[in-house]
Amino acid sequence: MRIADAKQTYEADEAIWTTQTQKLWFGLFLLVLLVFPFMADSYLLYLGCLVGIAVISTTGLNILTGFTGLISLGQAGFMGVGAYTVAWLSLNTGLPFPVTLLLAGLMAAAVGILVGLPSLRVKKLYLAIATLAASVFLHFIFAEWESVTGGMGGLSLEPAHLFGWSFQSDFMMYFIIVPLAVLMVLAAANVFRTRIGRAFIAIRDRDISAEILGINLLRYKLMSFALSSFYAGIAGGLFAYFYRVVTPESFPLSMSIFYLAAVIVGGMGNLLGGILGAAFMTLVPEALKLLTAALTPFYPDAPVFMSPMLEIIFGALIVGFLIFEPHGLAEIWHRIRRFFHLWPFRN
Amino acid sequence: MDWMFFGEISLAGLAMGGLYALIALGFVIIYKATRVINFAIGEIMMFAAYLFLAFAGGMEMSAWIALPLAVIGGSLLGGVIEKTMIRPMLGESPISVVMVTIGIASILVGLVEFIWTADPQLLPSFLPREPVFIGDLYLAPKIAYGFLIGAAVLIVYLLYFRFSRGGVALRATASDQAAAYSMGINVRRVFNMAWVFGSLAASLAGVLVAATGGLSPQFGIIGLSVLVVVIVGGLDSILGALIAGVFIGWLETVAGAYFGGEYRMPATFLVLAVILVIRPYGLFGTHEIERV
Numbered sequence: 001m002r003i004a005d006a007k008q009t010y011e012a013d014e015a016i017w018t019t020q021t022q023k024l025w026f027g028l029f030l031l032v033l034l035v036f037p038f039m040a041d042s043y044l045l046y047l048g049c050l051v052g053i054a055v056i057s058t059t060g061l062n063i064l065t066g067f068t069g070l071i072s073l074g075q076a077g078f079m080g081v082g083a084y085t086v087a088w089l090s091l092n093t094g095l096p097f098p099v100t101l102l103l104a105g106l107m108a109a110a111v112g113i114l115v116g117l118p119s120l121r122v123k124k125l126y127l128a129i130a131t132l133a134a135s136v137f138l139h140f141i142f143a144e145w146e147s148v149t150g151g152m153g154g155l156s157l158e159p160a161h162l163f164g165w166s167f168q169s170d171f172m173m174y175f176i177i178v179p180l181a182v183l184m185v186l187a188a189a190n191v192f193r194t195r196i197g198r199a200f201i202a203i204r205d206r207d208i209s210a211e212i213l214g215i216n217l218l219r220y221k222l223m224s225f226a227l228s229s230f231y232a233g234i235a236g237g238l239f240a241y242f243y244r245v246v247t248p249e250s251f252p253l254s255m256s257i258f259y260l261a262a263v264i265v266g267g268m269g270n271l272l273g274g275i276l277g278a279a280f281m282t283l284v285p286e287a288l289k290l291l292t293a294a295l296t297p298f299y300p301d302a303p304v305f306m307s308p309m310l311e312i313i314f315g316a317l318i319v320g321f322l323i324f325e326p327h328g329l330a331e332i333w334h335r336i337r338r339f340f341h342l343w344p345f346r347n
Numbered sequence: 348m349d350w351m352f353f354g355e356i357s358l359a360g361l362a363m364g365g366l367y368a369l370i371a372l373g374f375v376i377i378y379k380a381t382r383v384i385n386f387a388i389g390e391i392m393m394f395a396a397y398l399f400l401a402f403a404g405g406m407e408m409s410a411w412i413a414l415p416l417a418v419i420g421g422s423l424l425g426g427v428i429e430k431t432m433i434r435p436m437l438g439e440s441p442i443s444v445v446m447v448t449i450g451i452a453s454i455l456v457g458l459v460e461f462i463w464t465a466d467p468q469l470l471p472s473f474l475p476r477e478p479v480f481i482g483d484l485y486l487a488p489k490i491a492y493g494f495l496i497g498a499a500v501l502i503v504y505l506l507y508f509r510f511s512r513g514g515v516a517l518r519a520t521a522s523d524q525a526a527a528y529s530m531g532i533n534v535r536r537v538f539n540m541a542w543v544f545g546s547l548a549a550s551l552a553g554v555l556v557a558a559t560g561g562l563s564p565q566f567g568i569i570g571l572s573v574l575v576v577v578i579v580g581g582l583d584s585i586l587g588a589l590i591a592g593v594f595i596g597w598l599e600t601v602a603g604a605y606f607g608g609e610y611r612m613p614a615t616f617l618v619l620a621v622i623l624v625i626r627p628y629g630l631f632g633t634h635e636i637e638r639v
Contacts, residue, residue, distance in 0.1 A: 065442070069442075071442045071445075118620075118623055118624055121623075121624065121627055122623055122627040124441055124442070125384050125441055125442075125445060126578070126623060126627050128442075128445070129574060129578055129619070129623070130620065130623050132571075132574075132616075133616040133619050133620045133623070136571075136612050136613060136616045137613060137616065137617075137620075140609070140612070140613045143609065144609065257449055257453075260446065260449075261446070261449075261450075264443075264446055304464075305461060307460065307465070308456075308457040308458070308459075308460035308461040308465075309457065309461070310457070311453050311454070311456050311457030311460065312453070312454050312457030312458060312461070313457075314450075314453050314457075315449075315450040315451060315452070315453030315454035315455075315456075315457065316450070316454060317450075318446055318447070318449065318450030318453070319432055319447050319450035319451060319454070322436065322439070322443050322446055322447050322450070323432065323435045323436065323447070326439070326443065
């Protein structure tokens with residue numbers, strides 16, 4: 001049983017890991033991530049890569065929506081910017097992937113700043129609708145600017161390469177995606193130990209009060225947009241290298257809603273929640289596929305009902321979590337942890 | 348420039364805009380009374396249209412019995428959604444409530460695909476088929492009669508909200524919830540009624556739109572056009588919904604006819620973006636002043 005951890009310094013209060021046990025568990029987790037690709041079959045590897053990409057994008061959206069309180073329906077559009085940047089650069093310049101990925105992030109961040117500009121004037125749901133408009137325009141550009149984006153047919157690209165290695169298989173991609181995901185989540189955790197991150201949270205809690213406290217609203221809101229779309233751009237770039245084909249239909253509005261749902265199901269304003277939500281929302285459709293495959297011998301019609309069931313479950317998860325567990329999976333996680341911390345007493 | 352062609356396209360667009368105005372009215376009623384932005388309105392329309400399909404196509408009822416039944420079904424759906432899923436969210440942040448309506452939209456799409464499959468369907472035609480001419484300009488009969496029915500219902504709605512007891516209760520709740528409550532207005536009932544009436548307008552428009560353009564589980568995308576209409580008109584303005592509805596319907600059709608279908612959405616969203624920058628609360632909406 002753990003009773004309390006009284007913090008004596010600000011450093012201790014801001015620390016990401018407050019106890020030795022946490023460090024130990026995190027080390028174990030990293031070890032599992034490292035061993036996983038050598039043990040897993042190709043399907044699990046594929047899932048691992050998908051979850052990694054989703055974690056990066058969800059963390060980005062969490063910075064914007066969960067921590068800064070700016071709701072965005074444009075995440076898929078920003079990912080698209082990243083993906084097209086990577087595709088175009090690798091087709092036309094042959095730069096190695098770390099450079100193209102970085103440029104994809106920066107490009108998406110630039111677009112994010114542009115989209116974020118109205119955020120000084122419009123707030124809350126109006127802002128959500130402004131980002132929706134941005135995603136409509138981005139989709140239009142992806143589909144119509146044929147000389148750069150290849151139009152509706154999209155672009156196909158070569159596997160990522162670096163120092164003569166070619167990252168063609170899921171196994172190789174895993175070693176780009178997952179370390180990057182870990183790194184970017186840790187980076188996000190560190191942002192919230194600085195003035196910038198605290199400014200984001202102040203804006204979320206009450207933007208007018210934050211402004212009176214001396215936070216330049218436009219600057220920090222744009223910073224949040226830039227940071228969030230940078231994450232989306234990187235995720236989109238990885239998406240491009242992973243599937244090696246980018247079309248306008250790869251980034252539909254439903255994808256933006258998917259990431260918003262992942263943030264909500266995981267827990268808004270909680271990085272752990274973003275990770276849990278991304279993993280959960282990515283794995284639910286796969287679980288349903290497995291279930292369908294298992295049921296098909298008994299009910300031959302099962303595959304027909306899979307896609308409608310998925311829609312219903314997706315909606316029900318959003319509604320159910322918002323009504324019954326508004327703090328998301330992260331809160332469930334904390335409850336379980338608390339149980340073990342306080343055991344054998346009731347919590 | 349061919350003025351004849353322009354005139355015909357404009358006319359079709361204006362008629363379509365009349366239906367947009369009706370949907371936007373449903374949206375605004377819900378927003379005015381409950382401050383909920385309903386992203387599921389397109390899906391409620393779709394559900395009502397599928398009900399019509401089931402009644403008129405599947406059960407072979409006369410269209411004039413099936414239409415009211417489908418519309419009643421759609422409004423009941425609105426009432427049930429309010430009672431079971433929106434009521435528990437009372438007092439939560441607007442973001443959460445919007446996400447609930449997005450979730451509802453997804454559930455409805457799934458249900459429709461579950462029951463009626465994902466294939467596009469055609470509604471049995473029930474509107475008169477003789478072509479309509481206004482002056483020399485031809486107008487497709489489905490659109491013309493759809494517009495007439497829509498406009499008639501719209502006028503009934505406006506009169507109802509102006510003069511009836513229920514309408515006054517709704518307007519009172521919209522302008523000051525606490526005062527309305529202390530005056531003995533059953534605010535909960537008003538909330539529920541707003542969803543029922545809002546969904547009723549949307550359901551009727553849903554059947555009429557589906558009768559002209561066909562029906563599929565992607566039908567709900569029309570909700571995005573309606574979103575543009577209500578933002579441009581002002582979220583809490585019935586007049587704004589009417590004017591912006593007609594305007595956006597016209598713009599969408601003209602842009603589609605002159606530049607091609609892929610320009611419809613960007614054209615209306617461009618208007619939306621401009622409005623958001625210069626008048627975020629819409630052309631006729633109330634400018635809310637925020638205080639700490």
